[in-house]
Amino acid sequence: MLTMIFYVAVTVEAMTAALAAGRRKMDWFGVCVLACVTALGGGSARDIILGHYPLSWVENPYLLVLSCGAALLTIAIARIVHRLRWPFLLLDALGLVVFSIIGCNVGMAMGVHPVIVIVAGMLTGIVGGILRDVLCNDIPLVFSGELYATVSALTGALYYAGLELGWPHDLVIAGAVVVGFSLRVTAIMMKWEMPKFVYDKDLR
Amino acid sequence: MLTMIFYVAVTVEAMTAALAAGRRKMDWFGVCVLACVTALGGGSARDIILGHYPLSWVENPYLLVLSCGAALLTIAIARIVHRLRWPFLLLDALGLVVFSIIGCNVGMAMGVHPVIVIVAGMLTGIVGGILRDVLCNDIPLVFSGELYATVSALTGALYYAGLELGWPHDLVIAGAVVVGFSLRVTAIMMKWEMPKFVYDKDLR
Amino acid sequence: MLTMIFYVAVTVEAMTAALAAGRRKMDWFGVCVLACVTALGGGSARDIILGHYPLSWVENPYLLVLSCGAALLTIAIARIVHRLRWPFLLLDALGLVVFSIIGCNVGMAMGVHPVIVIVAGMLTGIVGGILRDVLCNDIPLVFSGELYATVSALTGALYYAGLELGWPHDLVIAGAVVVGFSLRVTAIMMKWEMPKFVYDKDLR
Numbered sequence: 001m002l003t004m005i006f007y008v009a010v011t012v013e014a015m016t017a018a019l020a021a022g023r024r025k026m027d028w029f030g031v032c033v034l035a036c037v038t039a040l041g042g043g044s045a046r047d048i049i050l051g052h053y054p055l056s057w058v059e060n061p062y063l064l065v066l067s068c069g070a071a072l073l074t075i076a077i078a079r080i081v082h083r084l085r086w087p088f089l090l091l092d093a094l095g096l097v098v099f100s101i102i103g104c105n106v107g108m109a110m111g112v113h114p115v116i117v118i119v120a121g122m123l124t125g126i127v128g129g130i131l132r133d134v135l136c137n138d139i140p141l142v143f144s145g146e147l148y149a150t151v152s153a154l155t156g157a158l159y160y161a162g163l164e165l166g167w168p169h170d171l172v173i174a175g176a177v178v179v180g181f182s183l184r185v186t187a188i189m190m191k192w193e194m195p196k197f198v199y200d201k202d203l204r
Numbered sequence: 205m206l207t208m209i210f211y212v213a214v215t216v217e218a219m220t221a222a223l224a225a226g227r228r229k230m231d232w233f234g235v236c237v238l239a240c241v242t243a244l245g246g247g248s249a250r251d252i253i254l255g256h257y258p259l260s261w262v263e264n265p266y267l268l269v270l271s272c273g274a275a276l277l278t279i280a281i282a283r284i285v286h287r288l289r290w291p292f293l294l295l296d297a298l299g300l301v302v303f304s305i306i307g308c309n310v311g312m313a314m315g316v317h318p319v320i321v322i323v324a325g326m327l328t329g330i331v332g333g334i335l336r337d338v339l340c341n342d343i344p345l346v347f348s349g350e351l352y353a354t355v356s357a358l359t360g361a362l363y364y365a366g367l368e369l370g371w372p373h374d375l376v377i378a379g380a381v382v383v384g385f386s387l388r389v390t391a392i393m394m395k396w397e398m399p400k401f402v403y404d405k406d407l408r
Numbered sequence: 409m410l411t412m413i414f415y416v417a418v419t420v421e422a423m424t425a426a427l428a429a430g431r432r433k434m435d436w437f438g439v440c441v442l443a444c445v446t447a448l449g450g451g452s453a454r455d456i457i458l459g460h461y462p463l464s465w466v467e468n469p470y471l472l473v474l475s476c477g478a479a480l481l482t483i484a485i486a487r488i489v490h491r492l493r494w495p496f497l498l499l500d501a502l503g504l505v506v507f508s509i510i511g512c513n514v515g516m517a518m519g520v521h522p523v524i525v526i527v528a529g530m531l532t533g534i535v536g537g538i539l540r541d542v543l544c545n546d547i548p549l550v551f552s553g554e555l556y557a558t559v560s561a562l563t564g565a566l567y568y569a570g571l572e573l574g575w576p577h578d579l580v581i582a583g584a585v586v587v588g589f590s591l592r593v594t595a596i597m598m599k600w601e602m603p604k605f606v607y608d609k610d611l612r
Binding site for chain 2: 456457458459520521523524527538542545546547548550551557558601602603604605606607608
């Protein structure tokens with residue numbers, strides 16, 4: 001189940017990246033690269049930072065094929081994509097939550113500190129989007145978005161706490177997914193945001 | 205032979221990076237850093253992603269000296285460099301092809317999946333330029349250039365296929381270099397490009 | 409002693425990053441991420457490049473807590489921070505020097521080539537600032553700043569040379585810190601800069 005949602009999440013991340021690439025008039029190759037980096041970059045960053053080799057897509061190259069396929073499909077259906085705003089947002093929210101849980105899982109399997117477990121989940125959930133924005137020459141959206149990273153951290157914390165308390169794995173996953181997903185969707189609908197820090201003096 | 209072309213390629217990549225740095229009015233140190241990142245960043249990204257330690261320039265620091273030397277030389281001869289457009293483009297095309305073959309070699313030595321062998325070649329060939337453009341605050345050129353990445357992928361595929369078919373190593377290298385180099389140069393002359401994906405609606 | 413200065417340096421780097429984030433109107437989460445990346449990114453880059461696992465903050469997650477705490481403190485005292493220009497600059501200079509020495513130490517413990525020892529110090533000292541600037545969509549300041557990287561390289565070279573000559577460790581550290589720190593502060597006061605490379609022709 002989690003694996004299936006993972007593939008859906010990779011597909012959705014790749015498609016949003018393809019749209020970002022299209023807004024910058026990249027060529028088809030650039031679209032595919034940006035899709036792969038966005039969909040698989042979070043997990044790669046986590047694995048490189050934790051020293052967890054081989055990377056998932058190196059072991060399972062079909063993840064690259066899936067990302068490129070999703071990107072090319074996006075090009076094909078670009079005319080109707082703008083009607084899909086809500087499906088995209090919902091699947092993206094689901095992907096964020098699932099990526100976070102998968103990242104926490106890798107951290108726990110490596111026996112790292114609980115703080116690092118949560119960070120592993122957050123890296124998996126949000127680094128892909130950061131890389132996409134850096135390559136598109138934007139300031140990363142996640143630094144000012146609707147609780148995006150907060151949802152990732154909260155989902156990871158719930159998941160970790162549930163397992164530590166000895167609750168059944170399936171139940172913990174379901175609970176973390178439902179809470180994280182609901183919070184993210186509510187945040188989008190209500191335009192909830194973290195408070196911003198605005199500073200306009202210069203030290204230098 | 206391949207080793208010699210490799211050094212030429214490192215030198216050329218470092219020189220093109222130095223020119224990019226000069227266009228942004230960087231200081232001499234920045235010029236050297238950008239040269240090293242551009243010339244050696246592709247191989248480093250490949251090695252970090254595959255977990256292939258030590259990195260080539262950590263093992264052989266003279267690559268750093270070579271890159272910095274090439275960068276400083278570029279500063280010295282900047283007045284005449286603009287007359288060298290074609291030599292630069294030809295050497296850069298040669299470098300792309302050779303970097304790709306070297307990257308595939310590393311992948312094959314590590315026994316990874318064929319798709320990852322080609323990706324290892326592409327990482328080696330194109331990540332340096334991507335890092336250069338990100339540090340210069342540009343959208344990476346490779347995402348919209350004249351078959352740059354396509355040439356890298358094709359060269360790697362030919363190289364891999366030739367070796368798998370049991371053809372002699374030297375012949376396979378020569379064949380891949382000739383085909384990749386010719387395609388790249390033709391693409392520059394004919395202004396061949398990958399089709400672009402242009403999308404100007406916004407999902408959010 | 410070095411450890412205490414290291415914590416001070418992490419704190420200061422995190423605070424300067426928080427101010428940069430505030431100038432881009434990031435939310436509190438973005439402020440914390442940028443603080444962690446800036447304060448710990450240099451050491452992380454060094455460890456990933458050298459294959460030196462686990463990363464310091466993965467082993468000691470309190471470094472993340474310290475960075476986030478420093479970032480949130482900066483938000484709280486933002487009104488008076490602009491009066492703290494000189495304390496910031498002095499602590500930042502101290503941090504640069506200490507980061508460089510710590511990075512060289514890691515390199516020497518791994519037995520790498522002397523050139524790589526110095527590079528390990530430079531990575532530790534300057535990559536955090538580069539990542540901060542890339543995430544803020546700026547051309548990295550270090551590529552045109554007042555001897556920033558030169559100070560890092562010189563400090564590392566002094567440290568390495570002193571130890572190679574068999575001088576007492578404490579004396580070598582003190583000497584390298586004093587020379588590096590003085591040079592950096594003098595460079596800021598006198599506005600010393602590396603010569604710039606300005607090139608405005610285009611090859612393509």
